[in-house]
Amino acid sequence: MKVLILTKKKIAVLSAVLALIVALGAVSAKIASVATVSQSRLVPIYKVKTDEKKIAISFDAAWGNEDTQKLIDIMEKYSVKATFFVVGEWVDKYPESVKALAEAGHSIQNHSDTHPHLTQIGKQELVGQIENCSDKVEKLTGIRPTLLRAPYGDYNNTVIETISELKMYAIQWDVDSLDWKDYDAQTIYNRVVSKVGCGSIVLFHNAALHTPEALPMIIEKLKSEGYEFVKITDLIYKDNYVIDNSGMQIQNK
Numbered sequence: 381m382k383v384l385i386l387t388k389k390k391i392a393v394l395s396a397v398l399a400l401i402v403a404l405g406a407v408s409a410k411i412a413s414v415a416t417v418s419q420s421r422l423v424p425i426y427k428v429k430t431d432e433k434k435i436a437i438s439f440d441a442a443w444g445n446e447d448t449q450k451l452i453d454i455m456e457k458y459s460v461k462a463t464f465f466v467v468g469e470w471v472d473k474y475p476e477s478v479k480a481l482a483e484a485g486h487s488i489q490n491h492s493d494t495h496p497h498l499t500q501i502g503k504q505e506l507v508g509q510i511e512n513c514s515d516k517v518e519k520l521t522g523i524r525p526t527l528l529r530a531p532y533g534d535y536n537n538t539v540i541e542t543i544s545e546l547k548m549y550a551i552q553w554d555v556d557s558l559d560w561k562d563y564d565a566q567t568i569y570n571r572v573v574s575k576v577g578c579g580s581i582v583l584f585h586n587a588a589l590h591t592p593e594a595l596p597m598i599i600e601k602l603k604s605e606g607y608e609f610v611k612i613t614d615l616i617y618k619d620n621y622v623i624d625n626s627g628m629q630i631q632n633k
Contacts, residue, residue, distance in 0.1 A: 420537075422535075422537045422623075423535070423625065423626075424530075424550035424551055425581075425616055425623060426581065426626065426627025428617070429629065430615075431578060433605075434607070435576055435578070435581070435582065435615075436581050436609070436612040436614075437582045437584060438462060438463040438465060438529075438582065438583055438584065438612060439584045440491055440583065440584075441467065441477075441491070441585075441586040441587070442470055442585075443467075443470065443587060444587030445470075445474045445587060446587050447588075448474070448477045448480070448587075449477070449480065450592040451595065452481065452484045454595050455599075458596070458600075460609040461609065461610070462487070462611070463486065463487040463613070464486055465489045465491035465527070465528075465529040466490070466513070467491045467493065467531075468492065468494065468512050468513035468516045470491075471513070471516040471520065475520055478517065478520050479520055479521070487611040487612065487613055488521055489517075489527040489528065489529065489612070490510060490513045490517070490525040491528070491529050492509045492510065492528075492531050493508070493510075493513045494509065497531065497534045498531065498539045499534050499539060503538065503542065511546070526549060527548060527613065528548050528549070529550075529551050549616060551581065552581070552627055553582060554575075555572055555575045555576055555580050555582040555583065556571075556583045557572050557584050557591070558571060559588035560588050562588070565594035568594040569598055569601070572594075573601050576607070579629075581615070620632045
């Protein structure tokens, strides 16, 4: 029978091996934990997976109102319907514009009541931000919003879960015109037409300096390429879908 004699050197080697095993185990556990967190992170709808050449243009209305009627007139000329995400305080200031948008057949949706970072407020206040805005829109138009776009594109799981609990859909965008940076019309045009694809949601603002100049060029170009402009409510799937990590909404087969 062989007797294992542990020298100080052997003990040191064994200790090092055991320490390495423990360290590797800890790293593996951490990686698994990060993967789990990543997989459980909820995301809003950025784009819709479809083979049809349909896109939705949207406008955020939070402060100014310089160009709302111009935008209505432009889209009427081209028989285009859009989606406007309005802040409750904006509704308070410009009720006639809200009515004009509704009468023109555009979709009026929720952009919060006072435009806060929704991830930085409590659940009760979050619900209030959403419901107060929806109440104001419904009072003026008779139609309650079913979509919400969070101010600053600021989401977390609590925000998305709350939106879902209120029977609404969280909406982002996959094409950002960056018109709020006051880029010239050609730059806005180039950004949008180069990025649009089937199922895209495009972000504009109702009070950006050069959007009324850029919009006709964008509409004409995309229509010439066979795109149909629809409201976001007519673009997204209402049930039996998944949203992948990139925010692509995919219909389950």
